Amino acid sequence: xxxxxxxxxxxxxxxxxxxxxxxxxxxxxxxxxxxxxxxxxxxxxxxxxxxxxxxxxxxxxxxxxxxxxxxxxxxxxxxxxxxxxxxxxxxxxxxxxxxxxxxxxxxxxxxxxxxxxxxxxxxxxxxxxxxxxxxxxxxxxxxxxxxxxxxxxxxxxxxxxxxxxxxxxxxxxxxxxxxxxxxxxxxxxxxxxxxxxxxxxxxxxxxxxxxxxxxxxxxxxxxxxxxxxxxxxx
Amino acid sequence: xxxxxxxxxxxxxxxxxxxxxxxxxxxxxxxxxxxxxxxxxxxxxxxxxxxxxxxxxxxxxxxxxxxxxxxxxxxxxxxxxxxxxxxxxxxxxxxxxxxxxxxxxxxxxxxxxxxxxxxxxxxxxxxxxxxxxxxxxxxxxxxxxxxxxxxxxxxxxxxxxxxxxxxxxxxxxxxxxxxxxxxxxxxxxxxxxxxxxxxxxxxxxxxxxxxxxxxxxxxxxxxxxxxxxxxxxx
Numbered sequence: 001x002x003x004x005x006x007x008x009x010x011x012x013x014x015x016x017x018x019x020x021x022x023x024x025x026x027x028x029x030x031x032x033x034x035x036x037x038x039x040x041x042x043x044x045x046x047x048x049x050x051x052x053x054x055x056x057x058x059x060x061x062x063x064x065x066x067x068x069x070x071x072x073x074x075x076x077x078x079x080x081x082x083x084x085x086x087x088x089x090x091x092x093x094x095x096x097x098x099x100x101x102x103x104x105x106x107x108x109x110x111x112x113x114x115x116x117x118x119x120x121x122x123x124x125x126x127x128x129x130x131x132x133x134x135x136x137x138x139x140x141x142x143x144x145x146x147x148x149x150x151x152x153x154x155x156x157x158x159x160x161x162x163x164x165x166x167x168x169x170x171x172x173x174x175x176x177x178x179x180x181x182x183x184x185x186x187x188x189x190x191x192x193x194x195x196x197x198x199x200x201x202x203x204x205x206x207x208x209x210x211x212x213x214x215x216x217x218x219x220x221x222x223x224x225x226x227x228x229x230x231x232x233x234x
Numbered sequence: 235x236x237x238x239x240x241x242x243x244x245x246x247x248x249x250x251x252x253x254x255x256x257x258x259x260x261x262x263x264x265x266x267x268x269x270x271x272x273x274x275x276x277x278x279x280x281x282x283x284x285x286x287x288x289x290x291x292x293x294x295x296x297x298x299x300x301x302x303x304x305x306x307x308x309x310x311x312x313x314x315x316x317x318x319x320x321x322x323x324x325x326x327x328x329x330x331x332x333x334x335x336x337x338x339x340x341x342x343x344x345x346x347x348x349x350x351x352x353x354x355x356x357x358x359x360x361x362x363x364x365x366x367x368x369x370x371x372x373x374x375x376x377x378x379x380x381x382x383x384x385x386x387x388x389x390x391x392x393x394x395x396x397x398x399x400x401x402x403x404x405x406x407x408x409x410x411x412x413x414x415x416x417x418x419x420x421x422x423x424x425x426x427x428x429x430x431x432x433x434x435x436x437x438x439x440x441x442x443x444x445x446x447x448x449x450x451x452x453x454x455x456x457x458x459x460x461x462x463x464x465x466x467x468x
Contacts, residue, residue, distance in 0.1 A: 067403070119366055128401040132353055132377050143366050144379050149401060167362040167383055169301070 007123035009179035015101035048073035065127040099133035110225025156187035182215040196220035241357035243413035249335035282307035299361035333367035344459025347468040390421035416449040430454035
């Protein structure tokens with residue numbers, strides 16, 4: 001079956017959330033005259049990501065878009081980390097930094113090459129506006145945005161992978177997921193999608209404990225999105 | 235309220251379906267050695283568009299994407315017009331011409347300018363793949379694809395206009411619909427969206443009977459999508 005579309009996990013796979021957040025939170029704090037351990041906040045914020053979505057996935061919370069989960073986590077974390085003096089507008093501005101994460105150096109060149117032959121898009125737990133703003137800021141040349149709020153589900157719920165295939169009018173075997181996370185690829189492959197693993201060994205900084213290497217014999221194992229384009233002769 | 239996104243009706247507003255279909259059906263017929271009145275087929279095909287969607291909208295047919303409605307209409311029309319010798323592959327190739335409609339001359343320049351300040355996307359009865367293929371072929375620089383199969387509804391069902399606002403996390407008054415069809419704008423305005431009318435007086439060729447001029451005091455009345463960009467200081 002001919003490959004028609006390549007979808008990308010986004011946070012960590014296409015954009016470097018940790019370096020972006022630490023730099024932008026630091027700059028924000030400097031402008032506002034607020035000192036804090038911004039790296040610790042960034043790591044704790046990302047640490048709250050899966051637990052917050054899992055509460056929605058298990059039905060313990062109603063459907064809530066990622067922007068709102070991020071804000072709920074932030075409100076709790078600034079208290080827990082003793083970061084004082086932040087107004088609601090400050091918290092909203094900090095939350096908006098997720099819309100302006102910067103891509104890994106290979107992302108835009110690789111996507112630009114892949115776009116010539118394939119339909120490309122994120123398949124992300126981000127909401128549509130987060131992903132659209134990110135694409136406009138970072139120059140990600142997506143053809144289509146497969147966002148969690150289109151499906152009302154978070155990965156790894158099957159409704160996300162299969163919902164994307166339905167909108168692409170493609171069999172799962174005609175769609176490939178590229179991700180830096182073995183667990184995401186495992187869920188995609190179980191539903192019949194093709195898989196590509198790209199290691200991002202600095203994604204979590206010094207606290208990274210997994211996903212340094214492929215855990216399975218994925219269809220493609222690449223060093224970057226530009227390498228995926230090369231391996232697909234784009 | 236600040237305008238955040240501009241959505242566009244597509245068939246007729248952004249792309250010139252009639253000239254594209256007549257030219258491409260004619261070229262197809264010449265390659266296949268099949269003579270027919272291709273303009274008559276194009277007009278009858280487009281004539282079947284609203285009735286076919288209305289059957290879905292009234293619940294007389296299950297949800298069916300536009301590509302499949304187009305194919306059903308085409309199968310009936312080639313018989314009715316006595317066009318013989320077409321195989322199922324021929325019909326599929328003819329149906330795929332809707333994915334390669336060409337833009338009006340002002341569309342790409344205008345969209346490119348508007349994209350700098352606003353989120354832009356189609357809000358179309360086309361399905362996702364039809365709109366993605368069209369964008370890739372025609373160079374339409376969409377940020378997001380608001381397709382009927384995302385919502386499971388056809389315009390003017392409110393689920394389309396309001397579904398787009400929900401995904402954009404915007405109040406209806408922060409979203410504008412640009413269309414060449416007064417009826418589409420009337421439905422959008424009734425739900426609170428802003429409106430822009432662009433006349434396309436040759437859309438239906440010699441048989442055009444309506445939409446030569448704005449029927450209401452829309453928020454913007456423009457001569458083309460480039461003029462909309464100018465009126466919005468883009």
